[in-house]
Amino acid sequence: MSHPISLDEEVRLYTTNAERERYESLATLYGIVVALDYLERAYVRDSVPATEYSPACTRLLSQYKTMHKLLSNDVPTIETFMKRYRMDCPAALHRLQVGVPATVEHSSEAGPETGKWVAETTQSFITFMDALKLRLRAKDQLHPILQELVTSYARFKGSKDWEGRSRMVSWLITLNGMKASEELTDEQSRQLLFDVEHAYSEFFRYLSGSNGEGS
Numbered sequence: 001m002s003h004p005i006s007l008d009e010e011v012r013l014y015t016t017n018a019e020r021e022r023y024e025s026l027a028t029l030y031g032i033v034v035a036l037d038y039l040e041r042a043y044v045r046d047s048v049p050a051t052e053y054s055p056a057c058t059r060l061l062s063q064y065k066t067m068h069k070l071l072s073n074d075v076p077t078i079e080t081f082m083k084r085y086r087m088d089c090p091a092a093l094h095r096l097q098v099g100v101p102a103t104v105e106h107s108s109e110a111g112p113e114t115g116k117w118v119a120e121t122t123q124s125f126i127t128f129m130d131a132l133k134l135r136l137r138a139k140d141q142l143h144p145i146l147q148e149l150v151t152s153y154a155r156f157k158g159s160k161d162w163e164g165r166s167r168m169v170s171w172l173i174t175l176n177g178m179k180a181s182e183e184l185t186d187e188q189s190r191q192l193l194f195d196v197e198h199a200y201s202e203f204f205r206y207l208s209g210s211n212g213e214g215s
Contacts, residue, residue: 026074029067030085033078033092036060040091043102050103057101064096069180077177098169099176100147104154105169118207121152125200132193137183143175153199156206164199171195 039056042048048056068075075081078096082089098105128145136142150168159165171192184192 022071022074025067025070029064029071029075029081030087032060032064032067033082033087033089033096036064036095037089037092040095040102044091054101054103057095057103061095061099061101072179076179097173097176099143099172100150100154104151106154106160117152117155121149121155121203124149124152125196125203129193129196129200132189132196135189137189138180139175139178139182140180142184143172146172146175149196153203156203158206162199162202162206164195164202167195168199 036057039048039053039060043050043053043057064078068078078093081087082093095102124145128142128149131142131145146168150165150172153159153165153168174188
């Protein structure tokens with residue numbers, strides 16, 4: 001005769017150390033998503049200044065990337081994870097899809113180091129275009145270079161209105177949704193190169209039109 005189940009008895013989710021670590025990692029990932037959602041909402045309400053938001057968001061995004069790598073078999077995509085655990089965190093989902101803080105996604109004002117920023121951004125453009133021309137296709141090869149480019153690009157006044165900006169952010173979201181070993185197709189790579197070259201031309205049209213202001 002089987003023993004009745006006690007409702008007061010604690011249910012163990014794991015029986016081995018490996019299972020325990022897996023569940024702890026899943027719980028950590030869950031906490032990161034919730035924390036990021038609260039942070040995004042607080043920033044939109046001006047409850048958190050940009051000077052505090054940016055490093056906090058960057059840290060959470062970095063922690064998410066680490067946990068996602070550890071849980072790649074259990075969490076193929078963040079959308080799958082959030083749906084599985086019924087998480088209603090749209091602000092966090094958007095930030096994870098973009099992969100950079102809102103202060104980078106949306107333009108900031110040009111400052112006294114504009115000359116230095118022009119040089120750094122130009123180099124980022126060249127590095128990324130060279131990578132595509134050398135037929136680098138994998139996410140882990142392209143994502144960090146594009147992320148650096150978008151971060152540099154976002155420093156310039158008015159960049160939020162540039163067509164090239166929205167295209168690059170869109171590609172950043174595409175790469176974020178891929179596994180590290182996944183590769184762009186030849187067609188995608190060709191389109192990405194076209195979009196980045198367009199953004200590069202747009203960037204220098206802006207610099208020419210500014211007549212050296214802020215440099």
